[in-house]
Amino acid sequence: MIDKALFKLPGLRKRMPFIAILAILQSLVIIGQAFFMATAITSLWHGKGVKTAIPAIVGFAICFFCRELVNFFRQRFLDKFAYQTSIEMRTELLDKVFKLGPNFSTGMGSGSLTTTAISGIEDVETYIKLVLSKVLNMVIVPMIILLAVIILDWKSSIVLILTFPISILFMIILGYAAEGRASKQYDSYQILSNHFLDSLRGIATLKYFGRSKDYANSIYHTSERFRTATMKTLSIAILSTFALDFFSTLSVATMALFLGLRLMDGIVTLFPALMALILAPEYFLPLREFASDYHATLNGKNSFQAVQKVLDTDEGLSEQIKAPILWTDQSSMRLSGLTKKYETNRGVSDVNVSISGFTKVAIVGASGSGKSTLLNLLSGFSNPTSGTYHINEMDEIPSLNDLNWRKSVSFIPQNTYIFAGTLRMNLSFYEPEATDEAIIWAAKQAGLEKLVDSLGLDCLIGAGGRTLSGGQMQRVALARAFLSKDRNIILLDEPTAHLDIETELEIKESILPLFDDKLVFLATHRLHWLPQMDLVVVLSDGNVEGVGSHQELLASNAYYQKLIAEMRG
Known part of the structure; x- marks a missing residue:
């Protein structure tokens, strides 16, 4: 569910205390909300009038505002950290792939690698935000609320103490089942990515040999396997959420039943009983929130492990030159x-x-x-x-x-890759600091003089820009080699x-x-x-x-x- 390598991310340990402090503040304002709500209702119950309850209502509003403020700052803090981490991770991933060379890309599959670098990193970003916010909340908030319930009515806390571990146990059991399903789903997704990208690259050849329909059937069957794996994963994730909701609702209902009986017998007064009952759903809320995003957490974990696998791959670099x-x-x-x-x-x-x-x-x-x-x-x-x-x-x-x-070394392949960018950027691939005069000279040597004159060096080419012919693409590769002295x-x-x-x-x-x-x-x-x-x-x-x-x-x-x-x- 949670990869230990996540906690080794640069700068994370420095930020953990701040996130923990926000969780503690959230716990305190939740207790404050329960206190002022119970105070207002108790005052009205005893017939003291609305005016006497106004301070408690104002106090509740202030605590509610503070709670939302804590959530806002935590979300903003984690959004910034997760976004920056994902950018750095994508940069490291692309740099690693570049160092590993084309053989690694071929072995992993271009579609799988592209998926990992784009949507996989986005899943990791979500994973970081969910784990750091909800896991710490799940650890800190229930403990502080439980302490408050013990102070208010220790007998009611027994129900919470007994049911929380049962909920955790069920989540772990279902979590292991969901994790296996999610891994199969992720593998199916990677295969589908490779098939889809291969079909796009070879569609002209497939149509030429009359095999496009056969390949379309292959993609259909692969997508069906992915759909089936996704639905199986979702069914377990939904079952996990249902189980946690059931146990938390049953626990609150049991606690309410015993509090009601004790209130009728005069063993406990209204204020502590009401405040303990208000806190009971808040006690289970972090666990339920974590379960509601469980599927996203599993996707993020699989993507995180896929990225780490690439980053941990030995480059096999020699240092003798x-x-x-x-x-x-x-x-x-x-x-x-x-x-x-x-x-x-x-x-x-x-x-x-x-x-x-x-x-x-x-x-x-x-x-x-x-x-x-x-x-x-x-x-x-x-x-x-x-x-x-x-x-x-x-x-x-x-x-x-x-x-x-x-x-x-300069390498000129069969199919030159044109990056989405300016003509200048593509020509100066090996020499990013080259002057315009040098770039124009290299383009002239490669037979691209007319292209440069008509488009200009600032013209966008590649994806989203001007399309080049096969001959022009090869000339771009030649110009790169000419430019590299x-x-x-x-x-x-x-x-x-x-x-x-x-x-x-x-x-x-x-x-x-x-x-x-x-x-x-x-x-x-x-x-x-x-x-x-x-x-x-x-x-x-x-x-x-x-x-x-x-x-x-x-x-x-x-x-x-x-x-x-x-x-x-």
Whole structure:
């Protein structure tokens, strides 16, 4: 119900005493309300007239106002704290995901990750407010009210003392049942998120192959599982609320019955009996309020645990590269026995390649041969199962998952992501402090001069802004690389695979100047790139079938000859 990690949030322990003080003040004004109400009714009962009851009525109004004031300040205080905490948590989450790289995002699922970062953080914000306000109220308020009832009429307090633990016990029993249901509901929600996002991304492909209706049925069945899980969770949550309401109402009724009998026998006077009876519902109120928001609390807890799971994931960062690397004609890299195996037993095995100076390296092979896996190892997005890297004069490096390596590399993927923002912000992704003159120069080199002239650097693009074509998006990625003067190691993953041949050749003309005085790794299955490459690494089912120049392999490597023939059709 309550995750202990919640109480480790930064700044929470400093704020807990203030929240506890507000709970104590609330308890006192509740007792004050009961006192003045009982005083006014007793005065009227004894026939003393309305004028004698006016001070008590005013006192009740003041206590009521103070109670609402306490609630207002507590809510405002918790809203501010929860909002600030959620912003910081979302920032930490996105920063963590960025450090973990695309492999983590793929493994978790983009839809699930997006849900966690958006609605999940909102659930956590609600969770923080509910737990901090209602849990402390549930602990402090009943204790102080019980003390007041004991002073007024200790025999009546016995009913409260006996029934409160029973209510707590039922809440715990039903809570465990609801928690299991809520976990299944949250898992169904994450699966539904992944399915929905995948369908949006692939709707054009699904329609092209006539599979959109089949996938729609898949989403329908997934949403039905989520609906069923939600209803089961709600049924237990409603049952929990009903049980608490039943026990609290039964307790108050029992207490009222015994007080009435004792009043008739003259054992107790009207004022203490009435005040104790007024306090009885207030005694159970914090518990009932907590139960009424129980489902929201469970959702928040599951979201909080999902966020913490991401934040606690080991980044596996290497710290052997002491500073960003500026590649020169004297630099060198050697891959020794580099191997990466996935659970499916796919990947790459025993890659041995030596590179020196400014070299353009092509990584070629059929689909599923391991091109993307090797590129992920070179970019530091993935850690090898075995093998090492040797860069310049450094010792053996077990992984390129290093912050300084990331600062040395520019990555151009198949599908460039355009952020919702200005054209300037998107172009200066690697160099946020770049001047407008430098940005315009980089855009010109990437063939975006006309776009910049027509739109301007302050034009909004991406979600909610101007839409760019596939070719323009790839040119934005090129401009980012041109602008980054300190990153002269470039990795390209099929940068023109999804473009038509005319646009592809235009993009290629912009890319080739980018390769000058740089170390380049290009994963491709396009033949027209190969003659411009200094070195070609040929992969087949994760194994290296050959390493050499295009002409050398074409003359002596049988598998390369076969691969080229297949590519030509």
